[in-house]
Amino acid sequence: MMSRxxxxxxxxxxxxxxxxxxxxxxxDNGDVDVVTLVVNTKDPSITQNVASQIASLYYPxxxxxxxxxxxxxxxxxxxxxxxxxxxxxxxxxxxxCEVQLTIDGRVGIGRAGSGPLIGGAEATLGALRxxxxxxxxxxxxxTNVTNGRDWPVVVTLRSNANNGDRFGIAKADDDMVSAAKxxxxxxxxxxxxxNER
Amino acid sequence: MSDAESEFADGLYxxxxxxxxxxxxxxxxxxxxxxxxxxxxxxxxxELTDVVxxxxxxxxxxxIFRLGGESVSAEMAVRFAGEPGVYCEPDIVPAVExxxxxxxxxxxxxxxxxxxxxxxxxxxxxSNRRSFDEALEMSAAxxxxxxxxxxxxxxxxxxxxxxxxxxxxxxxxNVLRQFGFALRQAVRQGDTAARIGGDEFAVxxxxxxxxxxxxxxxxxxxxxxxxxxxxxxxxxxxxxxxxSTDPSELLRIADGRLYEKKGMRxx
Numbered sequence: 001m002m003s004r005x006x007x008x009x010x011x012x013x014x015x016x017x018x019x020x021x022x023x024x025x026x027x028d029n030g031d032v033d034v035v036t037l038v039v040n041t042k043d044p045s046i047t048q049n050v051a052s053q054i055a056s057l058y059y060p061x062x063x064x065x066x067x068x069x070x071x072x073x074x075x076x077x078x079x080x081x082x083x084x085x086x087x088x089x090x091x092x093x094x095x096x097c098e099v100q101l102t103i104d105g106r107v108g109i110g111r112a113g114s115g116p117l118i119g120g121a122e123a124t125l126g127a128l129r130x131x132x133x134x135x136x137x138x139x140x141x142x143t144n145v146t147n148g149r150d151w152p153v154v155v156t157l158r159s160n161a162n163n164g165d166r167f168g169i170a171k172a173d174d175d176m177v178s179a180a181k182x183x184x185x186x187x188x189x190x191x192x193x194x195n196e197r
Numbered sequence: 198m199s200d201a202e203s204e205f206a207d208g209l210y211x212x213x214x215x216x217x218x219x220x221x222x223x224x225x226x227x228x229x230x231x232x233x234x235x236x237x238x239x240x241x242x243x244e245l246t247d248v249v250x251x252x253x254x255x256x257x258x259x260x261i262f263r264l265g266g267e268s269v270s271a272e273m274a275v276r277f278a279g280e281p282g283v284y285c286e287p288d289i290v291p292a293v294e295x296x297x298x299x300x301x302x303x304x305x306x307x308x309x310x311x312x313x314x315x316x317x318x319x320x321x322x323x324s325n326r327r328s329f330d331e332a333l334e335m336s337a338a339x340x341x342x343x344x345x346x347x348x349x350x351x352x353x354x355x356x357x358x359x360x361x362x363x364x365x366x367x368x369x370x371n372v373l374r375q376f377g378f379a380l381r382q383a384v385r386q387g388d389t390a391a392r393i394g395g396d397e398f399a400v401x402x403x404x405x406x407x408x409x410x411x412x413x414x415x416x417x418x419x420x421x422x423x424x425x426x427x428x429x430x431x432x433x434x435x436x437x438x439x440x441s442t443d444p445s446e447l448l449r450i451a452d453g454r455l456y457e458k459k460g461m462r463x464x
Contacts, residue, residue, distance in 0.1 A: 001224075004225070006230070008313065011228070011309055021260070021262075021268060022266075024268075037268075040278070053378050054322075057378070067270075069278075152307045166296050167296050169300050172255070188282075
């Protein structure tokens with residue numbers, strides 16, 4: 001089981017700009033032997049310096065290796081068009097949400113009542129349908145993790161075809177945007193492979 | 198069997214996942230360790246040879262976790278970084294279960310980050326003011342009750358405004374970050390180092406009398422010199438229980454001594 005110190009060490013490394021992955025190997029006495037970082041930055045040497053400093057605080061003997069991906073990313077094919085979130089507005093008086101999404105220069109707008117959480121998710125499904133997607137899912141739950149402000153929102157959608165559930169999670173400045181982004185998150189695989197538009 | 202029970206039995210709600218989360222929560226809070234633990238149990242459950250979870254985080258961007266905390270190759274990172282999900286080898290697990298595992302991992306990651314950022318200063322990654330105040334209260338209460346000694350040191354960077362004005366805020370931020378690193382190295386295990394203002398830091402030295410703070414300042418000066426951080430600082434100290442056992446009073450005394458030294462320096 002990882003100790004709290006190890007967890008914080010890894011979190012601190014992951015918070016460095018451009019870090020995609022952290023790998024740790026251990027000595028027999030449990031100390032960290034080698035830290036391997038995979039980074040996507042123009043200059044991995046900056047990450048190497050800062051990561052070495054962080055490692056020296058936790059495990060002074062650990063070696064730090066940084067592997068860059070920027071040369072590989074430039075060889076990748078251009079990603080296909082993606083649905084992007086544009087904006088969301090909430091009318092507190094009416095309790096209605098309006099969500100705007102875009103893809104390939106086209107804009108889809110969805111509206112729904114039921115407050116910022118459920119409304120944000122339903123309006124997002126509406127905006128996707130407005131863009132021409134046949135979305136074979138219905139909204140099951142929208143939950144703010146702590147019932148507080150600015151915490152992640154989890155959206156569950158249920159497939160109309162097989163009752164399978166999809167989950168999405170997002171955290172934004174407010175609940176409605178979190179709900180909209182969590183809805184998109186839950187549908188990311190569906191949207192990426194859907195030709196129905 | 199009720200409908201709800203049959204849904205559980207069908208695995209729609211992944212009862213093993215909830216059991217895993219509950220078991221983890223009984224031991225500690227959800228965080229990076231939970232992600233590895235869940236990947237491990239997921240792999241055992243389906244006899245998988247490899248599992249990679251690709252998560253996205255608002256502050257960090259995409260993040261990849263691999264079974265056993267192993268590193269991934271750059272090629273693999275590029276493959277997985279674009280699309281959040283759980284990828285397993287062999288690819289035999291229903292997408293529904295992969296999605297549920299990813300959501301649980303994502304939640305643990307968000308919670309760990311929220312906890313960490315609530316108690317740490319984002320620039321230097323040392324404790325923030327709130328966390329320092331809590332540590333000080335705890336130390337003061339212990340000192341009043343058991344007569345334990347500790348010293349508060351307030352550290353103020355000299356002429357830091359000039360650094361910002363002459364070299365820009367980016368350079369200034371870097372100086373603060375380096376100073377934070379040096380401060381973390383200079384304190385002993387069990388001490389608390391915190392950034393309590395723009396260019397003001399504070400340290401709680403456990404089991405230390407006032408004169409022992411000089412050892413800490415010497416270490417800090419040495420570390421700054423070896424890391425080529427050209428910044429001077431002034432300190433003010435207060436010791437409990439000798440000076441006071443009240444946290445606010447200790448800070449006031451340490452602050453007063455700091456400004457006394459600063460006044461002497463300026464004159």
